[in-house]
Amino acid sequence: MANQHVSDPTEHAHASHELSFWRKYVFSVDHKVIGLQYCITAWIFLLIGFSLMMLMRWQLAFPYQPVPFLGRFLSPHLAPNGVISAELYNQLGAMHGTIMVFLGIVPLAVGAFGNYLVPLQIGAPDMAFPRLNMMSYWLYLPAGLLMLASFFLPGGAAQSGWTSYPPLADINPGQTVWLLAMVIIITSSLLGSINFLVTTLNMRAKGLTLSRLPVFVWSEMVASVLLLLAFPPLEAASILQLADRVLHTSFYIPAGLVVLGVPSTATGGGQPILWQHLFWFLAHPEVYVLVLPPMGIVAEIIANNTRKPLHGYKTIVASMIAIGFMSFIVWAHHMFISGMAPALSNFFLVTTMIISVPSVAILTCFIYSLKGGSIRFTTPMLFALAFLPMFGIGGLTGLPLGISVTDIYLHDTYYVIGHFHYVVVTGSIVAMMGGVYHWFPKWFGRKMNDTLGKVHFWGTLLCMNGVFFPMFIQGMAGQDRRYWDPMTQLHNVPTQPLHVVSSISAWTLFLFQLPFIYNFFHSMFHGEKADNPWEATTLEWACPSPPPHGNFVKIPRVYRGPYEYSVPGAKTDWIAQDAPEAA
Amino acid sequence: MNLNYPKYGWGLPVAASTYARDIDFGIRLIHYAMFAIFILWGIFFTYLLIRYRRRDGVPAEREHEHHPIKSLMPDLIVMVFEIGLIAFYAIPVWSRIKQTFPDPKDANEINVIAEQFAWNVQYPGPDGKFGKRSPDLVHFSNPIGLDRSDPAAKDDVVLANEIHMPLGKPTLIHLMSKDVIHSFFIPSFRIKQDAVPGMDIPVWVQPTRPGLYELSCAQLCGFGHSLMRAEVVVQTPADYAAWLKSQEPAPAAAAQPQNLGF
Known part of the structure; x- marks a missing residue:
């Protein structure tokens, strides 16, 4: 079976029943299986990252108090008497950020949704390079496990923040494994991004021109370009940091360091700020990798549930491409006060303001899309609608951080944490939760329970705001981020009680995820049967749900744009992309 | 006072x-x-x-x-x-x-040298000149590695976690770090600047109100990050001058241990 050389998708479909369990569900080359593998793995990593944060939130809300129940399971070295130590706090913090960004949201947005949906939405039997696709997943999972395993190694996990600024990262324990895992994760993402680009550009069904592509496919394509071009600098940078740690080079270590009274043995001559440039050269485009695919998901759900075409399809696509280009020249707005030449700030200030223009344009188009619609408040639509104001808060609070002068004060305070969590949590994650509800019938041929979905939605929305909104108030009062002890500085003390609000909201947020988890696994087997319950027009609904191996029984031909809803004179309020002209 | x-x-x-x-x-x-x-x-x-x-019965309007x-x-x-x-x-x-930075002649010029987890401050003393420093001379009794054999170092005052600034005059700070990146943040002054090892980054501030203020570290610098705190004392020029005069000059060079050649 390993020697099968099948290229014809229909033949492939017939051969599928012969595949062993391992080839079918574990080492699969089918983009749908890989997509679901990514989906479940990434949600688990998100849950792990969230759990680390829930632990940290205990220390912030009730400093010096032993962690109830869990405290006795923590290592007595890292948590004496169950009280979280500064070392443990910093490990949790660094790993929370790393896991959420690199092992949670990106794999979910690109690996899961992209993998499952892009080939279906372009009418292709699979990805262009199925084996490469399998390799992406099988690099990602071990890298993630390696990252988690670092907690149990001597010295513990990385504790220099997810940004890992040297020289701190060069001297702190735990960093070597972090760097090794990062190099593997980056390699996995690179393989994936090449695969997406080739697939989208070469394997579209007949008639599916670029201007007929669903917005989601465009968003994945732009995200892939960003991954392809932005990740190599971080891979190189990580290898250099690894060399600093293992081979005693000095890429990021200047001469004359004295650490805790001991002169450093490094030869010096390096520059710590170099890392920051390389890191943010990746990490800013990365932010858009986190945001663009969820925007694509929101676009699909809004068009489908307003029963009308998206307002300004071309504006949205052009804005996404513009964001893609601009995202490469805004990185140093993370570094206004880093010590780089202050004159440079003006350049990055201007580019940062420019990149906000296409972002506002996309949001405006989404809102205008509601106008004239016949809005169905389905569960996925609730999530997509919540994305708009929540992402709006995230975007607006980026303004005082992007303006160099006001950033002097707000930089590295809780204001920053509030800002980017509104973007990636109430923005990206909320949109992707909506995506799960929307495409679940495609994945399993069954719908998720609506009542549980609505409980999940309202609880999640309320609690997320409870977690993140107080951070703006704390940041305004100057509360410093990454502080293990919120009581050591006078100016942090008055706003410390807000941590209690955030923490209780976070723990309640966890409780509201339980119906989601139950709903997901229960509906997989017992949900209401559905084929195309949303009456959606795009190509992924032109094949059976769930699609067989090889996807389409017959490769579809495309006759129209992606959102032909409520066409005057048509019998139904939707015309599928592959329906022949006679409507 | x-x-x-x-x-x-x-x-x-x-x-x-x-x-x-x-x-x-x-x-x-x-x-x-x-x-x-x-x-x-x-x-x-x-x-x-x-x-x-x-x-029911109201279809969506397509935009024409x-x-x-x-x-x-x-x-x-x-x-x-x-x-x-x-x-x-x-x-x-x-x-x-x-x-733009104030002219050093018109400013109260100091060095702030950050380390895990303290802020060291070097005042040039009456001669207005900073003594030379060397990483090889760093010792627990000499946290900034001041070279006492340098004549300019004789009247230098070195303090930990205490910065004095006079009113009515800008203070020009040369921000440095001995080990990792720290960030100099005085919330009431709205000033924040990273201190990067290997660099000497100038920052200035002119206080407008006498009192005590808090200086915290805004860049993750290790397990003691949240403990890294200093007191900023803003005084009238007369009080400031009196305070500076009362400070003992740094101990004599002979008291310094030899460089052990780390």
Whole structure:
């Protein structure tokens, strides 16, 4: 079976029943299986990252108090008497950020949704390079496990923040494994991004021109370009940091360091700020990798549930491409006060303001899309609608951080944490939760329970705001981020009680995820049967749900744009992309 | 001399430097604008959701014409606001705070050398010259590695976690670090600047109000990050001069241990 050389998708479909369990569900080359593998793995990593944060939130809300129940399971070295130590706090913090960004949201947005949906939405039997696709997943999972395993190694996990600024990262324990895992994760993402680009550009069904592509496919394509071009600098940078740690080079270590009274043995001559440039050269485009695919998901759900075409399809696509280009020249707005030449700030200030223009344009188009619609408040639509104001808060609070002068004060305070969590949590994650509800019938041929979905939605929305909104108030009062002890500085003390609000909201947020988890696994087997319950027009609904191996029984031909809803004179309020002209 | 900390609470701390007001102006202006945008936008959003909810027998209206200009109006408004902010606020104020520095002759010039987890401050003393420093001389009794054999070092004053600044005169700080990156943050002065090892980064501030202020570290620097705290004492010029005079000069060179050749 390993020697099968099948290229014809229909033949492939017939051969599928012969595949062993391992080839079918574990080492699969089918983009749908890989997509679901990514989906479940990434949600688990998100849950792990969230759990680390829930632990940290205990220390912030009730400093010096032993962690109830869990405290006795923590290592007595890292948590004496169950009280979280500064070392443990910093490990949790660094790993929370790393896991959420690199092992949670990106794999979910690109690996899961992209993998499952892009080939279906372009009418292709699979990805262009199925084996490469399998390799992406099988690099990602071990890298993630390696990252988690670092907690149990001597010295513990990385504790220099997810940004890992040297020289701190060069001297702190735990960093070597972090760097090794990062190099593997980056390699996995690179393989994936090449695969997406080739697939989208070469394997579209007949008639599916670029201007007929669903917005989601465009968003994945732009995200892939960003991954392809932005990740190599971080891979190189990580290898250099690894060399600093293992081979005693000095890429990021200047001469004359004295650490805790001991002169450093490094030869010096390096520059710590170099890392920051390389890191943010990746990490800013990365932010858009986190945001663009969820925007694509929101676009699909809004068009489908307003029963009308998206307002300004071309504006949205052009804005996404513009964001893609601009995202490469805004990185140093993370570094206004880093010590780089202050004159440079003006350049990055201007580019940062420019990149906000296409972002506002996309949001405006989404809102205008509601106008004239016949809005169905389905569960996925609730999530997509919540994305708009929540992402709006995230975007607006980026303004005082992007303006160099006001950033002097707000930089590295809780204001920053509030800002980017509104973007990636109430923005990206909320949109992707909506995506799960929307495409679940495609994945399993069954719908998720609506009542549980609505409980999940309202609880999640309320609690997320409870977690993140107080951070703006704390940041305004100057509360410093990454502080293990919120009581050591006078100016942090008055706003410390807000941590209690955030923490209780976070723990309640966890409780509201339980119906989601139950709903997901229960509906997989017992949900209401559905084929195309949303009456959606795009190509992924032109094949059976769930699609067989090889996807389409017959490769579809495309006759129209992606959102032909409520066409005057048509019998139904939707015309599928592959329906022949006679409507 | 009876100095106290300002009352820290919710909202921006007391503005106590010459440029604190400029920064606060921007923070307030942007937040008013953000608030206005969000409210207007929220009203429109809510209206759309109610007005265009699904009703039986009312199909969705397809737009026949697309007005790109009309749909980009909110964008244009945001853009004009941003251009205004950049041209009339951000660039001029930034250049005043971060790109122009007081003449060292007219300023109270000090070195601030950060380490895990303390702020060391070096005052040049009456001669106005900083003594040489060397990493090889760093010792627990000489945290900044001051070379006592240098004549300029004789009258230098070195303090840990205590910075004195006079009123009515800018203080020019040479910000350095011995080990990792730290960040010099005095919330009441609205000043923040990373201290990077291997670099000497100038920052300046002119306090406007006597009292005690808090200096914290704003860049993750290790397990003691949250403990890294210093006291900033702002005094009248007379009190400042009296304080400086009362400080003992640094111990004599003979007291220094030999460089052990690490």
